Structure formats: C-alpha cells, structure tokens
Amino acid sequence: xxxxxxxxxxxxxxxxxxxxxxxxxxxxxxxxxxxxxxxxxxxxxxxxxxxxxxxxxxxxxxxxxxxxxxxxxxxxxxxxxxxxxxxxxxxxxxxxxxxxxxxxxxxxxxxxxxxxxxxxxxxxxxxxxxxxxxxxxxxxxxxxxxxxxxxxxxxxxxxxxxxxxxxxxxxxxxxxxxxxxxxxxxxxxxxxxxxxxxxxxxxxxxxxxxxxxxxxxxxxxxxxxxxxxx
Amino acid sequence: xxxxxxxxxxxxxxxxxxxxxxxxxxxxxxxxxxxxxxxxxxxxxxxxxxxxxxxxxxxxxxxxxxxxxxxxxxxxxxxxxxxxxxxxxxxxxxxxxxxxxxxxxxxxxxxxxxxxxxxxxxxxxxxxxxxxxxxxxxxxxxxxxxxxxxxxxxxxxxxxxxxxxxxxxxxxxxxxxxxxxxxxxxxxxxxxxxxxxxxxxxxxxxxxxxxxxxxxxxxxxxxxxxxxxxxxxxxxxxxxxxxxxxxxxxxxxxxxxxxxxxxxxxxxxxxxxxxxxxxxxxxxxxxxxxxxxxxxxxxxxxxxxxxxxxxxxxxxxxxxxxxxxxxxxxxxxxxxxxxxxxxxxxxxxxxxxxxxxxxxxxxxxxxxxxxxxxxxxxxxxxxxxxxxxxxxxxxxxxxxxxxxxxxxxxxxxxxxxxxxxxxxxxxxxxxxxxxxxxxxxx
Numbered sequence: 032x033x034x035x036x037x038x039x040x041x042x043x044x045x046x047x048x049x050x051x052x053x054x055x056x057x058x059x060x061x062x063x064x065x066x067x068x069x070x071x072x073x074x075x076x077x078x079x080x081x082x083x084x085x086x087x088x089x090x091x092x093x094x095x096x097x098x099x100x101x102x103x104x105x106x107x108x109x110x111x112x113x114x115x116x117x118x119x120x121x122x123x124x125x126x127x128x129x130x131x132x133x134x135x136x137x138x139x140x141x142x143x144x145x146x147x148x149x150x151x152x153x154x155x156x157x158x159x160x161x162x163x164x165x166x167x168x169x170x171x172x173x174x175x176x177x178x179x180x181x182x183x184x185x186x187x188x189x190x191x192x193x194x195x196x197x198x199x200x201x202x203x204x205x206x207x208x209x210x211x212x213x214x215x216x217x218x219x220x221x222x223x224x225x226x227x228x229x230x231x232x233x234x235x236x237x238x239x240x241x242x243x244x245x246x247x248x249x250x251x252x253x254x255x256x257x258x259x260x261x
Numbered sequence: 262x263x264x265x266x267x268x269x270x271x272x273x274x275x276x277x278x279x280x281x282x283x284x285x286x287x288x289x290x291x292x293x294x295x296x297x298x299x300x301x302x303x304x305x306x307x308x309x310x311x312x313x314x315x316x317x318x319x320x321x322x323x324x325x326x327x328x329x330x331x332x333x334x335x336x337x338x339x340x341x342x343x344x345x346x347x348x349x350x351x352x353x354x355x356x357x358x359x360x361x362x363x364x365x366x367x368x369x370x371x372x373x374x375x376x377x378x379x380x381x382x383x384x385x386x387x388x389x390x391x392x393x394x395x396x397x398x399x400x401x402x403x404x405x406x407x408x409x410x411x412x413x414x415x416x417x418x419x420x421x422x423x424x425x426x427x428x429x430x431x432x433x434x435x436x437x438x439x440x441x442x443x444x445x446x447x448x449x450x451x452x453x454x455x456x457x458x459x460x461x462x463x464x465x466x467x468x469x470x471x472x473x474x475x476x477x478x479x480x481x482x483x484x485x486x487x488x489x490x491x492x493x494x495x496x497x498x499x500x501x502x503x504x505x506x507x508x509x510x511x512x513x514x515x516x517x518x519x520x521x522x523x524x525x526x527x528x529x530x531x532x533x534x535x536x537x538x539x540x541x542x543x544x545x546x547x548x549x550x551x552x553x554x555x556x557x558x559x560x561x562x563x564x565x566x567x568x569x570x571x572x573x574x575x576x577x578x579x580x581x582x583x584x585x586x587x588x589x590x591x592x593x594x595x596x597x598x599x600x601x602x603x604x605x606x607x608x609x610x611x612x613x614x615x616x617x618x619x620x621x622x623x624x625x626x627x628x629x630x631x632x633x634x635x636x637x638x639x640x641x642x643x644x645x646x647x648x649x650x651x652x653x654x655x656x657x658x659x660x661x662x663x664x665x666x667x668x669x670x671x672x673x674x675x676x677x678x679x680x681x682x683x684x685x686x687x688x689x690x691x692x693x694x695x696x697x698x699x700x701x702x703x
Contacts, residue, residue: 080700081696089695089696089699090696109614113613116609117612122609122610129606130293130606130607132290132296141607142610144285145286145611146610149285
C-alpha cells in the first residue's frame, strides 16, 4: 500500500521585496503512512502553510517531488492538481474559510459538487457526526466559532480523502472547543481511513498526538533561518 | 522509497478519481451571489430590461408603422387634388391629417372619372369638424367601391344605415363616435375648420347621425361622413365659378356643376398604366391639379425622408444597450474584489479556474436573461401605449403583438451582451491567486 504522503528534496523559494530569493521550504525527506496521524510543531513564519499548500498542489514546488497516495503531485498540471484536491486531499484551515453565503449543508455539498459528486445523505451524516444535526441549514454567521470549525472538518472529509491537511485548525478556538474539535478531526479521519497531517504551535494540541515532529527538523530552510537568527 | 515510478512519476496504476463538472456548485454560487447582491442585480436587470424593451420597440414600431402607413390607403391607388404637394394630398385625404391644400373644380373630377383606366372616382370635400373629428363630404359610392382591406368594405353597425344624399344625415366613424359621443339618432352642428377651435364658427345646419361605422383600423374611423353637397351648402361656405364669381348655394336649388368645388378625388385604377396616364395628364400637362400616385410610394418617400429620425432612435437604443452592458460589467466587477477569498476557497476545494470563470459568466448571463424577460414587459408597455396614441392620432392600427425579427434576435443578443460584459470580471476571478487570498485577513 502506497504511503499517504512521500516527499523528497522539496524546495520552494520566494522573492523578497528587496528582490532577493529566499528559500522558505527545504524538506529533504518526509513520509506519512496511510491512515497515520502526525502533528507537526511549527511557529508562525516557519513556512508550514507554504508546506501544506505545496502538498495540496495550491503552490508548485521549485524542486523535489511530492507523492500523495502514490500519485506524483509535482508532475501534475494545474487541472489535475485541482482534481487531486477535490478527490484525495481534505484541507482544514485555521480561519475555517467557509462560504458565508452558504449554509452548513451547502458548504459541504459544494465541496462534493467539485469532487466526487453531491451526496446529500453523506453530507448530512458528516454534519450529524460533528454534532451539527440541528444546524444543517444555518449560515456560518448563525453558528458559533466552534460550530463553524466543525463544518470545516465535515467539508474536509466530504470527498473521502486519503489525506487530510490541517493548518492550525484550533488556532481560533478556546481551550475547551479546541480539544473537542481536535477529537472530532482525529475520529473522523480514523473512521474514514484518512491520514492526518496537522500543524500547530499549541502544546495542548500537540500533546494529544502520539507522533509529533518539529517542523524545524523537517524544513531545513527554517532550521537554517533559526540558526542564523540565533 | 518503495513506490514504483508511474506515467506521471508516481506509483504504477495510480490515477486521480474522476470529478463532477461542478455545474451544480457553479449554479448554486451564481444564484447565491445574485441574491446576496440583490439590489445591484435588480437595478442592472432593470437597465437591461429597458434596453431590450426599447430596442425591440424601436425596430418593431419602425417596421409596423411603415407597413401600416404604406398600406393605410386600402384600394385607393391615387389622390387627385389641388396643385401642390403630393404628400399633403395623401396626408389630408387618406390619413385625414394636415391642412387641405385647396379645392379643385368639379370638371377635374369628371375628367378623371371618365378616364377608361379609372375603376372608381370618389369625391371628397372637407372644411368642417365636430369636436375635432373631421367631416368629409362624399358620395355613397365610397361604401360600395372602397375596400379598406382586400374584400372588406365599410359597414354600418346594426340599427344604422347609410346617409341619404339629399338629406342632412351623417355616418360616424367608430373612433370619431367614441371621441365625440355621437351615437345613432344624435344631432350635431358642424364647426368651421378642419381642427377643433373654440372660436370656430358653428354652422347653423343640424345633422342627424343615421349610422356608426364598424371599426376598420384605418384613418376613416376618425371622420364623420356626410353627403358631398352638405359641405357645399353649409352656411358660410362660398363656392366660386371658374371666373371667380361667388356663389352661395340655396336650399332646394340644384348646384350647377360649374361652381361645384371639392377637396380631392380618391381614385381606384384598373392598372398602373392608368396611373401613368393620369400622371402625364395632370402633373405634366394640366396645371390645375396634382395627382399623388402611387399612394404607397408617396408614403414610402415620407418614411425615407424620416429615415434619419429612425436612425437616431436606433442609435439611442444601441447607446442604451451599451450603457446596460456597462452596468452589468460594473455591477459584477464591483463584487469581484470582495469575492476573491470565496474564489480562493473554491479553488482550494478543487474547483477549476474554469469553474470560477463560469460562475461569473453565469451570473452575467442570468442578469441579462432576466433583464430580457423584463424587456418584454417594457416592450409591451411601449407598444401598447404607442398603438393607442397612433390609433387616436392617425386612425392607423398597429398590432403590439405582431411578430418582428427584433423579438427573435434581441433576447440572444442581450444574453450575448451579458456574457461579453461578464468577461472582464470573469477573467479577474479566473486569475485569483489561491494561496494569497486564502491567507487569514487582518
């Protein structure tokens, strides 16, 4: 069985305002087994969002390769990367990124519409699973912050992804809601057989995971910047 | 690494699952956006509606009024009248508009009538009105020979009859009856002059209405018909001999042909050659009268002269269409910046650039389509009003619901305009940078 995620010699650089090229991501090797749940410890500005965006195919790498579920993301054109995101990768954002004009159910169904097809029964089941059975037709502004995050979790699982990326998913939640949200994310990923790669700087989140790695250890570019800063 | 290289460099046999077209999502988002920006969407739809309605009305009115006026003369082929403008002759005697260019002598009528190519010659004498409805003195031959449409002759409504040539009786056109209130049995006194005038001299003669015409949808609906000599004998009307001596007709006394004067002779011809002969006779050799032949050509000439006005109206309609198109562009373009994040989210969920592009185009096309439906309501309002005004002013009937090519090409044209107007905002949405706009907003 192919790993959920394999990365080799991944590099991404950006040009700073003064015109100098700065390497933001430099990951020689990283692997996530199918169905595994790994937390990555990273501070803000460490390039972890860029790292996740590279895996999701939102950004393209300058060098190296990324395989998701055995498929070489770095060799795909934009349309295929879109398809991969729609069918194989679920993404949970720190700011939830729900569509404000759509209800909870519609937010989940929209992800399905661009993915494997709308399955209202499954969408409702997912929302019920995250405790929103009475809020299917509520707009995001009618939901609490914690409830909005749960909609985002349900949406990430809508297309039966094999890999879920979570970028500071509890960053906007208080401690109690953060613990609940985290539990929900992990449970849903486990039930759906999806691997979970979660990045966070919160010790409360990280201590929930059996497998925690430091982003500075994965991303040598950040390690070098840290070292230079020290 | 354990994975084997595949076609794309990944593991063998691995492929990306198929995705749906996303049209359901595209349609839902377009609908949501229109609802979210309901005020600007409604205003834009209204502007498209006005543009579509105006465009259809201008082209339809142009075609219909041309057809109606060119065919408004029924089976009259020519008008013979006083020396002067052919157009004035036609407008005055066929459409009962404009002032009379003057009178011709009875001998001119008889000359025309005796021409072998003339099927019928009906004299008209005008000069009076009743409450603005023109009074036309004529003979009962009008009811026998004149066909306002092929096979359709003037008919008096049930209970009425034609006037007696020797009595002060009148048959009232349908529209004239409605406007003046004259009904069967009513008695009225004509007023001097072709138009209603408060200070106009009211003739002492009293006429009794013996019939009201069935509506014809032609200018004859607007007039009151009386016996020809009724005009000549009206108090205050002075006839003149060829030597310019004045003659006032006395009751019970026959009017000599030498002093009879009429306004025009309406001619039905047996063929176009007769028209050419009469044209040669009256327009080129005889300086006493003018022949307007063929009537359709005279009206066509008028429409050609008025062509610039129609072109200006068409230009105004095109400008309104362009303004409406700009309104679609501005309305959607203004929302693009606030929606960049929404597009980035959709892209992050796997929506292709083309899907985002389609959302905007669907919105602009929907605005244009709904606007066009409103346009048909605007068209109905304009055409309905125009039909009433034209009928009241000229007697000519136009059908607001008649099919016209503009009704067929305007809807797809407006939708195409909407799509074109949506291209710029759609391109902006298409180019949305996902990573940049997904970042938390501060």
